Amino acid sequence: MAYGYWRAGRQGEAAEFELFFRRCPFQGGFAVAAGLAQVLAFLRAFRFAPTDIEYLESVLPITTEKAFFDYLRVVDASEVSVSSVPEGSVVFSRVPILQVKGPLLVVQLVETTLLCLVNYASLVATNAARFRLTAGPDKKLMEMGLRRAQGPDGGLSASKYSYMGGFDFTSNVLAGKLYGIPVRGTVAHSYVSSFTSLAEVNPRVLQPLCGGEPVDFPSRVEAWLSKVCQLLQAPLERVNRGERAAFVSYAITFPHNFQGLVDTYCVMRSGIPNFCAVALALNELGYRAIGVRLDSGDLARQSVEIRQVFRTCSAHFQVPWFERVPIAVSNDVSEWSLEELVQEGNEIDMIGVGTHLVTCPLQPSLGCVYKLVNVNGCPRLKVTEDEEKTTIPGSKVVYRLWDDAGFPCMDLMALEEESPPKAGKEVEFWLLGRTKETGKITPTAVEILHRLYLKDGQVCQALPSLEEIKKHAQASLSKLNPAHKRLQDPEAYQVTVTQKLHALFTDLQRDSQ
């Protein structure tokens, strides 16, 4: 395609593309736009390496003119400009996320990369936002999907954009290092099952927090286990010794950060008594355990049972903080199972989500497209037999209109040359699609949706940090009418066009037939 443009001398024609999706993901009412910073970084660095040119020479027809490769050697994005919604903004179907202007050949060449960088980023940020909406603001959410992602880079994208969409932590240590995302993790079942008895624990001593003689920790734990088993009426011989050794070893290693993975063996007969014994022995030395983690079975029910045990121990042994020991869970948690957990009632403090977050099984791709809307100042249209695949022509400004309840209520697309709608002034709009439906609205506020981020290849706007984008995403979501935020059967947010844009669309559609 590039060679076609070049050979026709059209490489430098002024063109504009829009990147947008046609339907909100997950049958929801919104998406969170993400990927902008990576798009800008890609465009700034866009060049063909000498080995790229060599490869292209080897695969293009031998009739391809040498001068074309000379041209490719110097091509870059120095004449490309990009307008975008701020990263983390709530966006809706058909509204451009990116508006990309520049020489026809260049802006065409970057199509697939821009789609790749925005599609998955926005999909997983939206998915994370939905998990956050389902979990509510108080529960901690941890992303732990690296093992199920599309390779190491897919895993990093998942960590970054899950955090952007509303998660608190990641288990991906490299994402912690590269992006500053708080990392969390516990031990694996294999750590627990790698121990068989307390004889393997080494070192055995632990110094009390406030100083003093180090104590033989395993024997303290054994003493506490007897008391705990008596209190809970749990048979001592059913409490697994290897698991206890693993907990003791971990507690000696991280006395300030002891967390017990309690389901390697039986949770209520082994994991919980072992955890309580170790945590109470730690408490005696001045340390507080940071929690338990459950990775199988009925998470809500077990969390309630475990909380009951913690309350019993707290009261009986007079350790007030013990009743609030955080309970973390993981086990293939999905949006649905999370909703069930929330409705059922539970005592869970932190939820780890992996597969269902990073692979987005409810809809594993966002389906963004990148469509030509203008060449040489002339609006362009693609009309196909699928009405949904028809594009909206012309260089546009998009206005977000606010209603008197204080919510954004409509995105209105206008041609660049039109004068903007004004707050308090009635404006006419056309609905998208084949209908001839029109309406009028008087917005209480009008916001221009896009900002210019890249001007002739140079970033011309300070880019926010990941932390700031995450805050913007939550703020953007919190402003949205709850009717559009419902995860099932949301009310569709209105996306409309002005009379002029509608007329242009109709004219071009007629001309193309």
Next chain:
Amino acid sequence: MAYGYWRAGRQGEAAEFELFFRRCPFQGGFAVAAGLAQVLAFLRAFRFAPTDIEYLESVLPITTEKAFFDYLRVVDASEVSVSSVPEGSVVFSRVPILQVKGPLLVVQLVETTLLCLVNYASLVATNAARFRLTAGPDKKLMEMGLRRAQGPDGGLSASKYSYMGGFDFTSNVLAGKLYGIPVRGTVAHSYVSSFTSLAEVNPRVLQPLCGGEPVDFPSRVEAWLSKVCQLLQAPLERVNRGERAAFVSYAITFPHNFQGLVDTYCVMRSGIPNFCAVALALNELGYRAIGVRLDSGDLARQSVEIRQVFRTCSAHFQVPWFERVPIAVSNDVSEWSLEELVQEGNEIDMIGVGTHLVTCPLQPSLGCVYKLVNVNGCPRLKVTEDEEKTTIPGSKVVYRLWDDAGFPCMDLMALEEESPPKAGKEVEFWLLGRTKETGKITPTAVEILHRLYLKDGQVCQALPSLEEIKKHAQASLSKLNPAHKRLQDPEAYQVTVTQKLHALFTDLQRDSQ
């Protein structure tokens, strides 16, 4: 976890992990194992960079001993050994894909990376294999999923492992450069809609293949269009001029490789007449068009209609090859829609698959796990409340047994110390799970499933090329009994254990309770 092992002085204990999945993906009967070459490359290069250590120092508790970081500075996989099924082999649930032996701390540290490298690779290779089985051996399959993948690296993995699983081409040019996969592509709709009239075509002349005076190509096309429209009884004024300009320009640029994207406007009234006119004008100059591409609507029905037009033109204009012009399609093709296409009857030669190939929406993650089976020569077991999550303990050898119909019929897991089953000799087996079911089988051939690929950090086996792995995958699949290859409701392939392994499992299960 690593610090826990290190502080307990256990970092060097001899440990063994197995990497396997619990259920075949897509409710199918098999998977194609992939990712081994990347696993080996990762292990050979496994080191912590100084900045990694700095980062870890910043996030681990301040009580962490300095000596631990000194240890991490020198840790590598030089004592790690890996056995694996050859990459591209057909594998079944519960059978290890990888067996990883080495110092406890190191083989534990690499867990997530190995899972990440094998999980998606095997998933998408399996998905590609299913598309190949559905399409049959003759249709060409092209991967075109980059825009919907998890970032650029996810897209590269998708291209590589789709090719391994049975695809012919990729649209990902970098995958072509890096892996030598044949690349294919056509123009986008935006290329077509960027043209409005033949006046934009430049250069306009094309030299006949056998030499001679260059001709004004657009006027030749206009002449052919009149003839084509007359033959097809298509109204000339409905045939889009911009589309024709795009086709003409493309044909002049790539006279040997002209392919028409025929659905930017109306397929039968515009795209096809324009294509035929350009292709027949090319034919007159000695060139053959390479095909059409359809990207919307009912692909099977349209392909039949288009073929009919090609036959009509072929007969009327006496151009024999024209009736066989290849028809390529794309439009969100899924396994189901492909099956429908195949059953419905169609005239399609090449199918492009993107989203449904790379994101695997039928099951977007394979769910491989990495489980400890041995420490210090002692077999280890994880017993949980989910029976399916229970592991099979001990260092094993896996034998693939063949039946007298010439198919592999059972994978039998045995302890390392057991003597191997022999062809023609009866062998007893136990089914996996809680059942006490046993049986006997007399295999006609016995194959050891795993090979040693990494010995003490060194690759000790010549690694096949991507092309060879692709061939091995097709060979491995072709040997499989069709009953296991059925995409819906396949017969489950038997995975069993020997009496000794079963006894060990039962003993350890009892001990843990």
